Amino acid sequence: MASPPSIDASAELLQELVDANHILHHQGIVDAFGHVSVRHDRDAARFLMARNMAPARVQPSDILEYAVDSGEALTPDPPRLYLERFIHSEIYKARPDVMAVAHNHSPAVLPFCIARGALLKPVCHMAGFLGGENHDGPALFEIRDHAGPASDLLIRSRELGAALARTLGPARVVLMRGHGCTVVAESLRVAVFRAVYTEVNARLLLQALPLGEVEFLTAGEADATRVTNEGQVARPWALWREQAQRSLQATEAK
Numbered sequence: 001m002a003s004p005p006s007i008d009a010s011a012e013l014l015q016e017l018v019d020a021n022h023i024l025h026h027q028g029i030v031d032a033f034g035h036v037s038v039r040h041d042r043d044a045a046r047f048l049m050a051r052n053m054a055p056a057r058v059q060p061s062d063i064l065e066y067a068v069d070s071g072e073a074l075t076p077d078p079p080r081l082y083l084e085r086f087i088h089s090e091i092y093k094a095r096p097d098v099m100a101v102a103h104n105h106s107p108a109v110l111p112f113c114i115a116r117g118a119l120l121k122p123v124c125h126m127a128g129f130l131g132g133e134n135h136d137g138p139a140l141f142e143i144r145d146h147a148g149p150a151s152d153l154l155i156r157s158r159e160l161g162a163a164l165a166r167t168l169g170p171a172r173v174v175l176m177r178g179h180g181c182t183v184v185a186e187s188l189r190v191a192v193f194r195a196v197y198t199e200v201n202a203r204l205l206l207q208a209l210p211l212g213e214v215e216f217l218t219a220g221e222a223d224a225t226r227v228t229n230e231g232q233v234a235r236p237w238a239l240w241r242e243q244a245q246r247s248l249q250a251t252e253a254k
């Protein structure tokens with residue numbers, strides 16, 4: 001299906017966003033829930049994201065334009081939207097450097113959003129982006145500080161989105177207590193890469209902790225590995241895209 005004519009972003013960007021949805025699903029970072037967005041390539045005041053649906057099912061015709069200012073879809077009669085779209089809009093508003101946002105509940109990250117004092121710092125070279133000079137590792141967002149003791153933990157308003165963006169600060173990942181995480185980057189491919197390796201690093205750390213004292217990367221190692229790896233994101237992107245496509249085709253053939 002063709003994309004709606006109201007979207008004037010490049011066809012390449014639309015397809016990349018569709019691919020990002022499928023990759024995050026195939027890599028086990030999102031399931032029926034979670035979402036990924038990209039800033040519009042012709043207008044920094046807009047971003048692109050699917051309507052309310054499971055990422056694996058997203059097609060170009062499901063992508064909508066949203067206003068950074070309001071977090072609302074720029075279409076007269078919008079379909080159902082993600083409740084937590086304000087995660088995306090408020091981060092784009094607070095961080096002009098951010099071009100892509102991925103929100104998920106990936107399973108190995110959750111313990112670090114639950115156990116008090118647990119720090120998700122980098123332990124493997126693929127996840128150097130979790131640390132670095134002047135970078136203490138992902139902060140933990142406590143929604144009770146903003147929504148009281150009986151919320152559904154969702155970022156369902158601009159105000160909560162703005163509070164989350166403040167906790168994120170200049171970082172690349174923010175953990176959300178009892179909920180999941182949100183990953184940002186200067187490109188969609190890097191955002192997907194970071195979402196995948198945030199999960200990998202969390203899993204490795206959980207596996208290493210029972211074995212002995214954990215050695216984290218130094219700040220210098222974190223910065224150096226990040227620069228090396230993120231110059232090579234085309235390689236995993238091509239692989240993950242192909243794997244996701246094959247998997248989806250196999251599902252459709254059944």
Ligand code: MN
Nearest residue numbers: 084104179180
């Ligand atoms: Mn969520």
